[in-house]
Amino acid sequence: MSLAFVIQGCNNDEEIIDGIDDSQSEDISITGNGIAHEWTDLMLRLEQYSQGRPNGSARALAYIYLTAYETAVPGMENYISNDARLRGLRIRDSERADEVNFQIALNTAFSRAIDHFLIKVPENLTSEIEVLETEIEGQLSADVSEELLLASQEWGNYVADQVISYSLSDDDAEEQILDPQPTSYEPPTGDGFWTYSAEPERALYPYWGETVRTFVIKPDETTTVAPIEYSEDEGSDYYAQMMEVYTVNNAARADQGEQLWIAEFWSDDVEGLMISPPARQFAIANQLIVQYDLSLDETLALYLKLGFSLNDAAVSAWKYKYDYMVMRPNVYIHEFIDEDFQTNLFRLVDWPNPSFPGYPSGHSTFASAAAGLFIDAFGDATSFTDRTHEGRTEFQSEPRTFSTFSHMAYENAFSRVPLGVHVSMDCEEGLRLGYEISDAVNNWNLLSDSF
Numbered sequence: 001m002s003l004a005f006v007i008q009g010c011n012n013d014e015e016i017i018d019g020i021d022d023s024q025s026e027d028i029s030i031t032g033n034g035i036a037h038e039w040t041d042l043m044l045r046l047e048q049y050s051q052g053r054p055n056g057s058a059r060a061l062a063y064i065y066l067t068a069y070e071t072a073v074p075g076m077e078n079y080i081s082n083d084a085r086l087r088g089l090r091i092r093d094s095e096r097a098d099e100v101n102f103q104i105a106l107n108t109a110f111s112r113a114i115d116h117f118l119i120k121v122p123e124n125l126t127s128e129i130e131v132l133e134t135e136i137e138g139q140l141s142a143d144v145s146e147e148l149l150l151a152s153q154e155w156g157n158y159v160a161d162q163v164i165s166y167s168l169s170d171d172d173a174e175e176q177i178l179d180p181q182p183t184s185y186e187p188p189t190g191d192g193f194w195t196y197s198a199e200p201e202r203a204l205y206p207y208w209g210e211t212v213r214t215f216v217i218k219p220d221e222t223t224t225v226a227p228i229e230y231s232e233d234e235g236s237d238y239y240a241q242m243m244e245v246y247t248v249n250n251a252a253r254a255d256q257g258e259q260l261w262i263a264e265f266w267s268d269d270v271e272g273l274m275i276s277p278p279a280r281q282f283a284i285a286n287q288l289i290v291q292y293d294l295s296l297d298e299t300l301a302l303y304l305k306l307g308f309s310l311n312d313a314a315v316s317a318w319k320y321k322y323d324y325m326v327m328r329p330n331v332y333i334h335e336f337i338d339e340d341f342q343t344n345l346f347r348l349v350d351w352p353n354p355s356f357p358g359y360p361s362g363h364s365t366f367a368s369a370a371a372g373l374f375i376d377a378f379g380d381a382t383s384f385t386d387r388t389h390e391g392r393t394e395f396q397s398e399p400r401t402f403s404t405f406s407h408m409a410y411e412n413a414f415s416r417v418p419l420g421v422h423v424s425m426d427c428e429e430g431l432r433l434g435y436e437i438s439d440a441v442n443n444w445n446l447l448s449d450s451f
Contacts, residue, residue: 028132030139033289033299035103036068039110040286040303042132043118044275045125052119053269053276054362055205055212056177058314060117061278062215062307063167067113068106069304071159075102076297080448082304086215089166095158097151101144107136108156116164119177172211180205181355192230192238192332193325194357204355209319215308217440219319222433227326227359228425232336239336241423245329246337249344249420259418263344264396265389266363266415269354273394277363278310281370283388284408292378301446305373309441313369313434317362320433326359329423343420353421361422364413364430365437371409372438380404409434 028038043064047057066082070091073081083091111133115126141149168174176182181202187195196202209219231238252259268280275283285306289299330353333341343353356362374382381404389397402408413431416422 028135028139030103030136033294033296035106035110035136036296036299036303037286037289038132038136039068039107039114040282042128043114044279044283044286046114046118046121046128047279048275049125049272050118050121051271052177052180053271054278054366055208055314055318056119056180057276058278058307058310058366059173059177059212060119061282062311063117063163064110064113065300065303065307066215067109067160067163069300070163071109071156072102072106072296072300075100076300078448079297079301079446082446086166088169089162091159091162096155099148099151100155101140101148101152102155104137104140104144104149104152105156105159107133107140108153109160112157112160113163116160117167170213172207173213176205176208176212182206188325190325192327194327195331196355197328197331197353201355203322205318206322206356209315209317209322212315214312214315216444217312217316217437219316221440222316222436224320224323225429225432227324227429241425242329242332242337245417245420245423246333246341248418249341252418253344253347260344261396261398262400262411262415263419265386265398265400266412267395267419268363270349274389277366278314280388281306281310281366284370284384284386285374287387288374288378288384291384302373302377304446305441305444306370308444309369309373309438310366312441313365313437314362316433316437317360317365317430318356320360320429321357321362324359325357326426328353328358328421330420341420345419345421358422358426359429360433361413361416361426361430363416363422364409364427365434367409367412368431368434369437369441370434371405372435373442374405376438376442378405380406384408 028034030038047060050057050060052060070081070083073079074093074096081091083089111129115129144152181204183202185203185206187193187203187206189195228237228241233239248259252263266280268274268277282303285302289302294302330341330343330346345353383401383403384405385399385401386408387399389395390399391397400411402411409431413427414424416427417424
């Protein structure tokens with residue numbers, strides 16, 4: 001249940017700038033995995049205000065962390081490049097000087113990639129990129145010759161250029177991130193089919209699942225489980241799914257307790273107020289690399305796979321969404337249960353639903369596409385407290401603690417039911433699909449054969 005689209009608390013640019021500046025005054029650290037941690041922290045602060053979510057964000061994250069990994073991998077013992085496996089990506093070792101400081105190169109590459117791939121971040125916020133780059137470079141270059149500094153910067157810029165060029169070859173994605181709700185698309189009609197909740201709504205990313213590049217697993221390499229058959233019969237399984245949403249949504253609003261807390265805690269769709277659902281998984285990962293004391297090499301490998309998994313999850317989930325065209329529950333509930341029903345999303349913003357079909361849930365797919373990687377890296381059992389929103393006052397932001405990553409993914413997925421925007425079958429199928437994708441990504445080998 002994400003309080004997606006919540007717009008309160010970010011009504012003007014001045015508030016936005018203050019929000020970033022006031023929250024990030026501590027000294028940076030570049031020891032251990034610190035350089036990746038610091039850049040990811042900044043990425044998350046900027047992504048909150050970027051456009052193109054959730055699919056454009058998932059794609060951006062994949063390319064940002066591909067850039068970072070490929071910049072550093074020549075200096076990462078036992079790890080291998082992806083350029084031979086990703087058709088069209090060409091990174092030539094001959095472009096690298098004999099001696100390179102890979103942390104300096106990584107600093108340059110992060111700066112270039114974040115600046116390029118995050119879409120339409122307000123100009124008054126992008127200056128944070130240069131500030132962080134300069135501060136980190138100042139620490140790294142204190143005892144470095146001018147020749148080594150320039151060679152390292154050149155390598156970071158070269159890899160960023162190559163990855164950007166590779167991304168631009170995905171013409172369909174480049175077009176769709178600039179026009180995510182094309183007026184050319186009209187949804188098909190039929191009993192139980194998704195349609196617009198209100199005018200002037202348009203379908204979000206209707207072509208994403210058909211044409212956008214994946215890194216590890218294509219939609220036609222995944223499996224799918226068909227949704228419950230549409231029915232208006234009060235004794236049907238379909239009706240029961242809708243009645244569950246009606247009951248749970250209203251109870252959460254009336255109780256104002258844990259269900260609403262869970263809903264707001266996982267509400268990651270509101271541009272300007274919160275990060276996107278894919279970025280939320282990086283916020284979690286950026287806490288885990290500290291808790292589990294990952295090395296920089298291990299961090300970059302995990303983040304590369306996480307970006308791949310989230311990107312491929314978006315492509316497959318959106319293909320099936322527009323294949324099945326399952327309606328959002330409020331449309332059904334209005335017609336057959338209670339014409340005065342309001343989602344808990346609608347009480348926060350003047351819009352009842354996300355602007356795309358429900359099955360499978362994107363939130364749920366992202367949750368397990370990430371959780372499967374965390375389980376592979378750390379084991380399922382954990383003692384993890386997610387502090388992503390700690391200190392926020394616009395919504396219920398208190399940290400939540402989890403004893404397993406699988407339960408965290410489950411809670412994230414099914415938080416959409418008390419929000420009123422998904423039925424349970426959407427969440428179940430999203431979780432299943434996301435784990436299938438993370439399984440494939442876990443099998444994407446990054447270690448050399450000799451290791």
